Amino acid sequence: MTTAHSATFRIGAVDLNGQLRGKRLPSAHLGKLKNGGARLPFSALNLDVWGCDIDDSPLVFESGDQDGVLLPASRGSVPMPWLATPSDLVLMQLFHDDGTAFMGDPTQALSAVLDRFAARGWSVVAATEMEFTLVDDSGDHLCPPLHPRDGRRLAASDVLSITELDAFDAFFTDVYDGAAAMGIPLQTMTAESGIGQFEVTLNHQNAMKAADDALLIKHLLRATARNHGFAATFMAKPYADDAGNGMHVHFSVVDKDGNNVFDDGTDEGSDLLKSAVAGCLSAMRASSLIFAPNGSSYDRFAPGAHAPTTICWGYENRTAAIRIPGGAQAARRIEHRVAGGDVNPYLILAAILGAAIEGIESALMPPPPTVGNAYGQDLPQLAATWAEAIDLFEGDDVITRCLPAELITNLVMTKRQEMLKLAEVAPEAQWQTYLERV
Structure with missing residues (x-):
């Protein structure tokens, strides 16, 4: 994984509509990602196209809107050259705490097919x-x-x-x-x-x-x-x-x-x-x-x-x-x-x-x-x-x-x-x- 070129970088996981959901983090946090240093609610990958929660979603209303563990995808980080301030984006995948893949993650669905x-x-x-x-x-x-x-x-x-x-x-x-x-x-x-x-x-x-x-x-x-x-x-x-x-x-x-x-x-x-x-x-x-x-x-x-x-x-x-x-x-x-x-x-x-x-x-x-x-x-x-x-x-x-x-x-x-x-x-x-x- 490369080093971000500014004080911060972004992490993003892909939701069902192909939108990135994630966070902006200090560059000092980059090395912690591979050890599960970032988390995201499972429901974040199950939002509608406007970015709103799904009504009666079991991810929210049955599981208590639990967090999953974000881990870097195989791609690693990439620059975002369109920004005025240089910064990096790290594509992520979502997992359960026991290490199993969250199968509501579109990237995990593709991984399963490729397997x-x-x-x-x-x-x-x-x-x-x-x-x-x-x-x-x-x-x-x-x-x-x-x-x-x-x-x-x-x-x-x-x-x-x-x-x-x-x-x-x-x-x-x-x-x-x-x-x-x-x-x-x-x-x-x-x-x-x-x-x-x-x-x-x-x-x-x-x-x-x-x-x-x-x-x-x-x-x-x-x-x-x-x-x-x-x-x-x-x-x-x-x-x-x-x-x-x-x-x-x-x-x-x-x-x-x-x-x-x-x-x-x-x-x-x-x-x-x-x-x-x-x-x-x-x-x-x-x-x-x-x-x-x-x-x-x-x-x-x-x-x-x-x-x-x-x-x-x-x-x-x-x-x-x-x-x-x-x-x-x-x-x-x-x-x-x-x-x-x-x-x-x-x-x-x-x-x-x-x-x-x-x-x-x-x-x-x-x-x-x-x-x-x-x-x-x-x-x-x-x-x-x-x-x-x-x-x-x-x-x-x-x-x-x-x-x-x-x-x-x-x-x-x-x-x-x-x-x-x-x-x-x-x-x-x-x-x-x-x-x-x-």
């Missing part, structure tokens, strides 16, 4: 692609930001435009510099199909670090945008009539000898790949709440919005929910394309990889790959509404095998409370809830 792969002598390599939108939130409604060169408001998308990237060069330069300082393997940044929309891609690495980096790049992008006079949001649908923000997950599985188990020397990939695909398909509908966790998430699934809603897979088919990219056979992998940009990175990896290992352990086989435009075909669909997604998630047998029971219970309670509270917020003001919280 199932490790039991076979495998490790998971993953990467994420996330879309975000730069916005001006200074008024009563969201607007595109002002063009840094001419001062006029952005009026249209400019897909894959180098000119648009160059216009925001100062912002992107700070992002790349910040990512390097934080050890985030930032790869490409591209202009996407929405007004002020861009996509950030991160390099393949072990799955837990991939989740860490997805969380940290969100913080870096949001804070750096503020330093440049606008906001960056991962909301699934910032504008009703424009493109939504998605998050794609790529993953492959490597054995102890470094071989990709999805590669069998053919373009189709191994039976293990197909079983992993089948597992992902079997859990997809019930996992809708993970892929679309918020009230505004379902706006992204509007007809013609090019967000995958059909439960299917295909080779080199970007209209399918699961795509098997082409390229070198040794790099054969699965691309899961369903989620919005507003997801919790740990929960989405836990759900996808948990479903994949379920498919492998049960030797499932998928239906034939979808050919052509999946949007127009008669195929099974994701949950259509937030309420339906919550109900499906709560009672599904596959979900209970993929994720801890405590996390399932807590997430269902959290989302039901959020659904009730959001109904009291005027639709035109709901963006203020989600702008920088997801």
Whole structure:
């Protein structure tokens, strides 16, 4: 663990909405963390999106709101380059006093899934692609930001435009510099199909670090945008009539000898790949709440919005929910394309990889790959509404095998409370809830 560069540093554990909950501590306390020198209520990881306790939560009302022990995650500390005063952030995980993991912690849920792969002598390599939108939130409604060169408001998308990237060069330069300082393997940044929309891609690495980096790049992008006079949001649908923000997950599985188990020397990939695909398909509908966790998430699934809603897979088919990219056979992998940009990175990896290992352990086989435009075909669909997604998630047998029971219970309670509270917020003001919280 590195030493903080100021008088204080931050510690943060990840709640169910992907927000960091923790404390600011004196730098002299840094060495005490590995010995359990920091504590946090278990209920702190089970708050709603506004940061409020969950009504009737057993963590509060049955257990007396007990504290757990915070221990540093494997990532250690990272700098926070967006701050005027240099400081560090230490990602933490929550445990019970007897040393057992608190299974309401999303990072512990992912760890448990990765342990199932490790039991076979495998490790998971993953990467994420996330879309975000730069916005001006200074008024009563969201607007595109002002063009840094001419001062006029952005009026249209400019897909894959180098000119648009160059216009925001100062912002992107700070992002790349910040990512390097934080050890985030930032790869490409591209202009996407929405007004002020861009996509950030991160390099393949072990799955837990991939989740860490997805969380940290969100913080870096949001804070750096503020330093440049606008906001960056991962909301699934910032504008009703424009493109939504998605998050794609790529993953492959490597054995102890470094071989990709999805590669069998053919373009189709191994039976293990197909079983992993089948597992992902079997859990997809019930996992809708993970892929679309918020009230505004379902706006992204509007007809013609090019967000995958059909439960299917295909080779080199970007209209399918699961795509098997082409390229070198040794790099054969699965691309899961369903989620919005507003997801919790740990929960989405836990759900996808948990479903994949379920498919492998049960030797499932998928239906034939979808050919052509999946949007127009008669195929099974994701949950259509937030309420339906919550109900499906709560009672599904596959979900209970993929994720801890405590996390399932807590997430269902959290989302039901959020659904009730959001109904009291005027639709035109709901963006203020989600702008920088997801």
